Structure formats: C-alpha cells, structure tokens
Amino acid sequence: MAEKIVYQRPKSWIEGVHTHYCPGCTHGIIHRMICETLDELDIRDITTGIAPVGCAALMYGYIDTDFIEAPHGRAPAVATGFKRIRPDRLIFTYQGDGDLASIGMGEIVHAANRSENITVIFVNNAIYGMTGGQMAPTTLLGQKTTTTPDGRDPQRAGYPIRVSELLASLASPCYIERVSAAKPAHLHGLKKAIRKAFRNQMENKGFSLVEVLSTCPTNWGMRPTVACDWLVNNMIPYYPLGVFKDFE
Amino acid sequence: MGKTLMKGTEAIAEAAIQAGCRYFYGYPITPQNEIPEYMSKRLFEVGGVYVQAESEVAASNMILGGGTTGERVMTSSSSPGISLMSEAISYIAGQEVPVVVVNVVRAGPGLGGILPSQSDYNQATCGIGHGDFNMIVLAPGSLQEAVDMMQKSFDLAQKYRIPVMLLCDGVIGQIMEAVEIPPGHGKNLSEPEKWACGYMKERGGKRTIIRSLFLDPEELEAHNRKLEAKWHEIEKNETSCEKYLTDDAEVVISAFGTVGRIARTAVDDLRAEGYRVGLIRPLVISPFPYDDFESLIPGCRHILDVEMNWGQMLKDVNRGVRYRLPVSFYGRSGGMCPGVSEIKEECRRIFAKLSGEGGDQ
Ligand SMILES: Cc1ncc(C[n+]2csc(CCOP(=O)(O)OP(=O)(O)O)c2C)c(N)n1
Ligand code: SF4
Ligand SMILES: [Mg+2]
Numbered sequence: 001m002a003e004k005i006v007y008q009r010p011k012s013w014i015e016g017v018h019t020h021y022c023p024g025c026t027h028g029i030i031h032r033m034i035c036e037t038l039d040e041l042d043i044r045d046i047t048t049g050i051a052p053v054g055c056a057a058l059m060y061g062y063i064d065t066d067f068i069e070a071p072h073g074r075a076p077a078v079a080t081g082f083k084r085i086r087p088d089r090l091i092f093t094y095q096g097d098g099d100l101a102s103i104g105m106g107e108i109v110h111a112a113n114r115s116e117n118i119t120v121i122f123v124n125n126a127i128y129g130m131t132g133g134q135m136a137p138t139t140l141l142g143q144k145t146t147t148t149p150d151g152r153d154p155q156r157a158g159y160p161i162r163v164s165e166l167l168a169s170l171a172s173p174c175y176i177e178r179v180s181a182a183k184p185a186h187l188h189g190l191k192k193a194i195r196k197a198f199r200n201q202m203e204n205k206g207f208s209l210v211e212v213l214s215t216c217p218t219n220w221g222m223r224p225t226v227a228c229d230w231l232v233n234n235m236i237p238y239y240p241l242g243v244f245k246d247f248e
Numbered sequence: 249m250g251k252t253l254m255k256g257t258e259a260i261a262e263a264a265i266q267a268g269c270r271y272f273y274g275y276p277i278t279p280q281n282e283i284p285e286y287m288s289k290r291l292f293e294v295g296g297v298y299v300q301a302e303s304e305v306a307a308s309n310m311i312l313g314g315g316t317t318g319e320r321v322m323t324s325s326s327s328p329g330i331s332l333m334s335e336a337i338s339y340i341a342g343q344e345v346p347v348v349v350v351n352v353v354r355a356g357p358g359l360g361g362i363l364p365s366q367s368d369y370n371q372a373t374c375g376i377g378h379g380d381f382n383m384i385v386l387a388p389g390s391l392q393e394a395v396d397m398m399q400k401s402f403d404l405a406q407k408y409r410i411p412v413m414l415l416c417d418g419v420i421g422q423i424m425e426a427v428e429i430p431p432g433h434g435k436n437l438s439e440p441e442k443w444a445c446g447y448m449k450e451r452g453g454k455r456t457i458i459r460s461l462f463l464d465p466e467e468l469e470a471h472n473r474k475l476e477a478k479w480h481e482i483e484k485n486e487t488s489c490e491k492y493l494t495d496d497a498e499v500v501i502s503a504f505g506t507v508g509r510i511a512r513t514a515v516d517d518l519r520a521e522g523y524r525v526g527l528i529r530p531l532v533i534s535p536f537p538y539d540d541f542e543s544l545i546p547g548c549r550h551i552l553d554v555e556m557n558w559g560q561m562l563k564d565v566n567r568g569v570r571y572r573l574p575v576s577f578y579g580r581s582g583g584m585c586p587g588v589s590e591i592k593e594e595c596r597r598i599f600a601k602l603s604g605e606g607g608d609q
Contacts, residue, residue, distance in 0.1 A: 051459070067457045068457075074309040074336070082445070106303060
C-alpha cells in the first residue's frame with residue numbers, strides 16, 4: 001500500500017529549528033500557515049519578509065525566505081520602499097498589535113491608503129508580549145496587564161482599537177479579513193485568508209491585511225488551553241471574525 | 249552640457265538623477281520642497297519612482313527598505329524632518345544599507361525658522377540616532393560643489409554600504425546660480441549587489457537577511473567591530489579639505505559650507521590690505537580632516553572659527569590642532585549669516601592683538 005503523507009514539515013520551515021515562542025503561543029501556528037502558503041504557491045524564493053519588533057523579531061530563524069528587519073512599527077514603510085523598486089517580488093510584513101496599531105499606526109494607515117501591493121499579517125494578541133505584558137491599543141476593557149493592573153479603564157486608556165474595521169473604512173485597500181488561530185476549527189479560515197492575501201499580491205490587486213487573533217498565555221497568565229478559550233469568549237465578541245473588505 | 253542657471257534644490261535633484269538615483273521617498277519641508285517637487289516629475293520620465301511618504305519617519309524607513317535592493321535611493325529633508333529620520337538612520341547604519349540623505353539645514357531649535365543655518369553640525373557628525381556608528385557627511389560650499397558631491401555621495405554609500413548625508417545650508421538650497429551638471433554614472437544595473445535582498449531565486453535558493461539585531465553580545469560586538477573597521481578605512485581614504493593661502497598665514501579662518509565661501513572673500517580682501525590670513529575648509533565634515541588642521545600648527549598663530557551656529561565645529565577644530573593653537577570663534581545663529589565685513593573686522597581685531605603680543609604684522 002502506498003504511503004500517504006498526512007502531515008509534514010513545510011519546505012519553507014527551516015529544517016531542525018524550534019521556535020523560541022512560549023508553549024501554547026499561537027505565533028508558531030501563524031508562522032506555519034505562512035510557510036504552507038509559500039510552499040503551495042511556490043513563491044518562497046521570490047518572497048521577502050519584513051520582521052517586526054515584538055515576539056516575532058527572530059522569525060527569520062524559522063521561515064526560509066529573504067528577510068529585512070524593520071524598526072518598531074515601520075514595517076509597512078520598509079515594505080513600500082522595497083516593493084516599489086521590485087514589483088516583481090512578493091513582500092509581506094508580520095506585525096504585532098503594539099507594532100502595527102500603536103507605534104506603527106501612521107505607517108499602516110498610509111500604506112493601506114496608498115494600497116501598496118503588499119501582504120500584511122497582523123497578529124492581535126491584545127498585549128505587548130515581548131516587553132512583558134503591558135497594555136496594547138487592542139487590550140480589552142477590564143483586561144489586566146502590567147500597566148493596567150486593575151483592568152483597562154476606558155476613562156484612562158480609551159477603548160480597544162478595531163484595526164480591521166478602521167482600515168476597511170478607507171477607500172483604497174483591496175482585502176481585509178479577521179481570522180483566529182485559537183481553535184483547530186479556525187485554522188482552515190486562517191490559512192485561506194493568508195493564501196488569499198498572497199494571491200492578491202501576485203495578481204497586483206493591492207493592499208491585503210489579515211488580522212489574526214492570537215494568544216499570549218504567558219502574559220495573559222493562563223494555561224494554553226484556557227487562553228484559547230479566553231480568546232474565543234472575550235476577544236471574538238469584540239473583534240468579530242469576517243471579511244471587512246474584498247475587492248473581488 | 250554647459251552651465252545653466254538653476255535653483256539650488258533643483259540642481260541637487262537633477263544631479264542625483266545623473267548619479268543614477270531612480271527612487272526618491274520624501275515629505276515636504278521648507279527650504280527643500282523643490283527637491284521632492286522636481287523628483288515627482290522627473291523620476292517618472294526616467295523610469296524611476298517617487299513616493300510622497302506620510303512623514304519623515306516613513307520616508308526614512310522607505311529608503312531603508314528600498315536601499316536593501318542595492319539600487320540608488322535617496323530622501324531629502326530639513327532639520328526637524330531629519331530629527332524624525334534619526335531612528336531609521338541608526339537601523340540603516342546597523343543593517344549596512346547604502347542610502348543618501350540630503351539635509352538642507354534650517355535654523356533651530358524646535359520649529360526655529362526657515363532661513364539658512366549650520367546648527368545641525370553636531371547632529372549630523374556625532375548625534376544622529378542611537379548606537380555606535382558613524383555616517384559620512386559632505387558639506388558643499390557652493391551649488392557646483394553640491395552638484396558634484398551628489399555623485400560622490402552615491403558612490404561612497406554604495407562602496408561602503410553606509411548612510412551618506414549631503415549637509416547643505418539653506419543658502420545652497422535656495423541660491424540661483426550657473427551650474428554644470430555633468431552626465432554622471434549610476435551603479436552597474438545589470439549586476440545585483442552581492443549582499444542585496446530580493447535575489448533568492450537568482451541565487452539558487454540562497455537567502456539574504458538584512459538585520460541589526462544580535463542578541464548575543466559577542467556577535468553584536470563582532471558586528472560593531474566590523475562597522476568600526478569600515479569607518480577607520482573611510483577615515484583613511486575619504487577625508488577632504490581645502491586650504492586657501494594657509495602656507496604663510498598667521499591667522500587661519502576655519503569654516504565649512506556657505507560660510508567658507510563668505511570667508512574666502514574676506515581672506516582676499518584682507519590679503520589686499522596686507523594681512524597674512526588664510527582659510528581652511530573641510531569639504532567632508534565626517535570623517536573630519538584632523539590631519540589637515542594639524543598641518544597648520546608650525547606657521548599659524550591663531551585660528552578663527554566662523555560658523556552659522558554657536559560653534560559646533562569648534563571641538564573638532566581644537567582636536568585637529570591638537571589643542572596647541574589659540575582658537576576663537578565668531579558666529580551668527582537663528583538664520584543670520586555672518587557677512588564679509590563682520591569676518592574682516594574680527595580678523596583685524598585678532599591681528600591687532602597679535603601685534604601687541606609681538607607678531608610681525
Ligand atoms: C522604538 C521602540 N520602542 C519600544 C520598543 C520596545 N518594544 C519591543 S517589542 C514591543 C511591543 C511588542 O508588542 P506587539 O507588537 O504586540 O508584539 P508581540 O510581542 O505581542 O507579538 C515594544 C514596546 C522598541 N523595541 N522600540
Ligand atoms: S510572550 Fe506571549 S506572544 Fe510572546 S512568545 Fe510568549 S506567549 Fe507568545
Ligand atoms: Mg501583541
């Protein structure tokens with residue numbers, strides 16, 4: 001009987017490396033979906049990633065493509081500079097919610113508004129993971145972080161920003177969808193969205209952004225499975241999954 | 249091509265195109281707006297790209313991304329905008345990306361004023377961005393020099409994979425004068441740079457990572473050592489300094505940029521009056537031509553440093569003359585330019601003092 005492969009390491013995943021992510025962190029799942037997409041579309045060697053400042057700063061250690069490091073929040077500008085010179089190449093940014101929605105809010109809004117032909121993977125884990133769990137612009141009301149010890153209070157810190165909805169209010173972007181990495185049932189949608197965001201770029205359709213709701217068990221102070229449930233019960237009601245913009 | 253009458257900023261922009269620059273990312277700020285305006289038209293005529301960035305923060309990160317392709321990229325701005333670029337310039341230096349930044353300096357601090365100034369000498373030569381790194385800074389004294397230095401800026405950036413700044417004062421940006429923009433040379437476009445990003449396919453799957461993050465201190469020290477060795481090489485090869493009538497001069501004026509040009513007129517006038525005065529003018533202010541200053545020591549009795557700021561170059565002048573010559577300072581600030589007569593007056597005072605001390609003038 002012929003052997004049937006049901007699961008294997010994507011070719012774009014660098015052989016033999018293990019990530020530095022905390023156990024149960026969903027950054028790793030999102031990386032894997034990017035790798036599978038690069039393999040399936042056969043675009044690994046024409047793709048350049050822009051690494052963020054955040055927990056994924058070392059992602060070039062895992063995904064086997066060209067990489068450029070960007071300063072905190074500036075990935076969309078770095079991507080713009082590159083893509084305008086090499087429109088024949090694919091480029092993606094991978095950015096956390098502190099990176100994209102706080103310090104880098106200006107860069108992402110204007111890259112979207114110019115509809116730069118780039119792919120953005122936006123990882124929303126409602127917290128600053130790398131610096132040890134401070135409030136992010138996406139931190140939920142009442143959510144405890146090291147800088148909102150009594151929970152986020154809108155009087156002091158405003159309301160959490162819904163990035164997909166905000167960017168979808170612009171006329172220019174091509175595709176914006178919010179997906180989740182928390183449950184096996186979500187992963188098909190996650191993969192489909194990432195694939196579409198790359199395909200759009202290959203077809204020169206313009207700016208595509210996939211917002212991925214992601215867990216940070218370490219800084220949320222939860223076991224991984226509890227963190228996944230917390231995401232479903234608390235993040236998805238405020239950050240509904242779905243397509244916010246699609247120019248097809 | 250012969251000489252044509254051009255505005256400074258436009259001549260600088262055309263010179264960049266002649267030097268092979270095809271990609272410009274910028275944000276408006278006076279007094280350099282004609283550079284992005286010129287580029288937004290001309291670059292598309294020559295098959296290049298112009299992007300109006302949303303801020304200088306973005307523009308400088310665009311040249312970071314663009315520069316990784318190995319193509320000739322640039323931005324231009326003026327003082328407040330350059331402050332915003334200092335973050336990216338640190339990354340650009342750490343990631344060894346060749347870029348050119350034109351700074352048409354205006355008077356600060358803060359929003360300051362829009363008239364010419366040299367108040368960003370410190371920022372350009374030793375204070376831009378965090379970390380252990382250096383940037384090459386060229387300081388033209390006339391529009392023709394600025395035009396010629398544009399070619400040199402791109403060549404140096406590419407040769408050393410380093411950020412290069414053309415530090416102009418607002419006079420050079422806004423002056424109208426006859427210049428010749430010779431057809432320059434770009435990079436060899438058919439051959440990608442060996443280190444450039446975006447050629448994984450052409451390299452048979454071998455990838456490139458352009459980064460400045462080295463969490464292992466030994467690795468970071470090794471990286472910084474490499475940057476430092478490169479800088480020593482630049483110090484050895486790339487300093488540039490003009491000495492005018494310094495051989496027999498008792499008093500030497502030190503000045504850079506437009507002030508050098510004004511001081512030269514003062515020197516000519518004073519020579520006609522019989523004063524033994526000369527001029528030393530660094531054309532490259534980083535790396536600074538310390539040795540050229542040291543060579544003044546045997547004959548010179550006094551240095552008068554003249555700048556359009558409160559004396560930012562003084563520490564380099566003093567270091568250059570090994571702290572062995574008296575150095576005094578005359579400067580104007582806030583957009584005021586020292587005039588020829590002010591400089592002459594200051595020189596006469598110095599000569600009077602020297603003759604009281606038993607000089608031969
Ligand atoms: C200019 C600058 N400011 C602050 C920091 C510190 N810093 C590093 S990562 C980070 C936040 C990362 O959070 P996020 O983007 O949400 O990524 P995550 O780690 O959660 O994946 C901050 C503030 C920095 N490196 N640079
Ligand atoms: S700190 Fe949070 S986001 Fe970062 S690796 Fe750990 S779990 Fe993931
Ligand atoms: Mg985060």
